[in-house]
Amino acid sequence: MPIALHNFLFNVYPYICLAVFLMGSLARFDRDQYTWKSDSSQMLRAGQLRWGSNLFHIGILFLLFGHTVGLLTPHFMYEWLITAPQKQMLAIISGGTAGLVCFIGLSLLLHRRIADPRIRRTSHRTDLAILIILWVQLVLGLATLPASFSHRVDAHAMLVLADWAQRIVTFRPDAAGLVGLDWQFKVHMVLGMTIFLLFPFSRLVHVWSGLASVAYLARPYQLVRARRLNLPNKQQGGRP
Template sequence: MNDLNHLLFGIYPYIAFTVFLVGSLIRYDREQYTWKTSSSQLLEKKWLRRGSLPFHIGVLAIFGGHFVGLLTPHEVWHVLGVSAPHKQIVAMAAGGIFGLLCLYGMTILLVRRLTNERVRATTAKMDIVILLMLYSQLLLGLTSIFVSAGHMDGTEMLKLMSWTQNIVTLNGSVASGYIADVHIIYKLHVFLGMSLFLVFPFSRLVHIWSVPVKYVSRSYQVVRAR
């Protein structure tokens, strides 16, 4: 069991991140014409508008919360006067709010993708796989809130923080030990999260790399009136 735990949470993350980075570079170099969102807006607009905005707001807030919450050392939170139980309450509240917002948007997008004949006709198998993986990951995240409610001392949250920070500092053998005895819901959530990085280069998710940050500083476009 210890060997399996080390494989899944001490070695697999590095395999996933290597494929994520190298695969993205290779795809950008060799298949730039596939580097796009493959938008289906022209095929159906009404439900896309209803689902896209809450989904993107929710997923960006969740990702940002995970990034800051897991990678900020506990000592920093202690200096700021934020205890582990207090941080857990904030994480549960914010995760619940933005998780439900994201779930609302993603449900609309998933139903639209599967039931609209025109949209379904332009949908690749990988699109369905990614949507189902994201949906499952979101449900696991929301379920973990109820698990966290059973122990408000923040101990398992600290273990997940230690796992993340040790993975980032290339200390996988130590990292796997922190996550060995956490609840199975957290383990599934982490494993599926790593798996999303693994399949990232082979899906339309690569468009995330192309965030249009230049739009902020570019000159205004001059559009002539008819």
């Protein structure tokens, strides 16, 4: 890969994706709130949806949490408890299991949307496109497992990726450490950032609603006070 393209993809492109992700989501919520939904097709056929949706959401939530904590937690915060190679093996086993569960669920959802004529006719092109992109991303993620396993002794891949991610969120981008990384990781990273870029323009925006529902549980109690009405009484000649 040319060094200029490498620097753009891993030093500049992440900020473009994050800016579009945040500002685009805000703009869509402000302008098109009626499109802020997942467009469920449960009424057309519920059986395969139940299995596919549950497996997909369980897997994807675990993967999102694992990637966030695994990449953004500095090494010194966990080295007293677990070594870097042990953490990488834990990530391989847990992430591989969650990825497989998510892959099965998403495959069921994708097959259902393509194979059922009624669902296919009522589906937007963006619905199908985002499912295919997520499916490819899961395949790429599973393809990184053999490469991660080959680095299990020194945890090189995990440490390099964590350093890059932490530099991105602290506005100190440096993609030099990614130069010698296996291609599976790089393609997986670029497609993952592209999903954030496409997020505001797809059905994925309903994820924000899920986060809002969690915050709703911690809301303060609503204070309701009785309103005193000045009603006429019998003594004043009013109607009782």
